[in-house]
Amino acid sequence: MSTDPSAPDAAPTVTPKAAYHHGDLRAQLIAAVRELVETHGPDGFSVAEAARRAGVSSAAPYKHFKDRHEILRGVVSEAMDRLRAAMEAGAAAHPHGSLEAVAAVGLAYVAFARAEPGVFRLVFGLTEGHENAPDLLAKGEGCFGVVVRAVAARLELPAGDGQVQRRAYMLWSFVHGHSFLTIDMKHKVASAEIDDWDYLVSISRAILASAAQA
Template sequence: MSDDVLSVGTTGGGVTPKTAYHHGDLRAQLIAAVRDLVETHGPDGFSVAEAARRAGVSSAAPYKHFKDRDEILRCVAAEAMDRLYAAMAAASDPYPAGSHEAVAAIGQAYVDFAKAQPGVFRLVFGLTDGHENAPELQQKGDRCFGVVVAHVATRRNAPEDDPDVLSYAYILWSFVHGHSFLAIDMKHHDVGTEIDDWAFLMRVSRAILAS
């Protein structure tokens, strides 16, 4: 089935429709195009038509895969949360479970993600409208938080649903989340000294999980 793929002609420079669809996974390519546009223009400034153009399809093609603009943004956020989870989960692998270094490494992955893709990071944590209709976003957020919870539980030799474990994990998340936003907003320079991410994260890890 064709998704109205467009191509630039080699002779006249015009855009002409292809008769066959050779574009691969258009849904994934549209998500990638919107992700790039969100980084450049923000979640309120991107155009679905521009995303379609970048993906090489007609402006109507995205609506064969997404209900509307909001659904596209939710899918971009969901894909980003999957990547954030993978980065957080992998970051602690070189260190013993529950160690200060493992917890700091998880935080470093979080901060690095925010710095590398500040527009998408803001989208993920600013996209509140419609979340009641997208429980998968809440589930993905819980999964990211679960990475922190698992290490705190190991550190404290307690079950993951222990109230103290959840409280300590939330405190750690809050420190790292706040630092990430301060960093991408360039507000961390206001403290009058250069903040080294790893030194900061290790200090937080040791202070919160002092045992």
């Protein structure tokens, strides 16, 4: 939804945003902004600079996005797609219902944060227009769903079970916090001394074990 102001890309052309003049400026702008956010931090980005990198005038972006916030939301949306894909790939790399599958979902999350700290921070630091963007909330729920399904498989309970939801949220909190702390203080105790895989396996075990008795 979100009033699709941007494009009638539903039916006709195969290339989703196939361009008139430029050649898919929208996607190119998102890519440029992603790069800027990654290198100069979430605040060190400007629409003007992104336009410059895409080789267009500074007013051109406003034909595709109504604000700077909408561009950022575009970057976030794209990033969340990749994050979810990575999480699902992590789960799929291990036996269904295994503890390792749960840990691998978390590892994908942490790996994403490490690989793209700027974008990661943007995804979870976005404050403007979060409530006006139900698609982003839905994608967030989608990511959480990956965790939930891995936990449900491990506990052999339905995904809707309260215990599953609770433990999944615990794991998510954990991984989320570790990701942030890791990218924040790069040269600190945390990131240096901790092997992510062992760490995540051990955490997953602790949380799911406490589920068994709780």
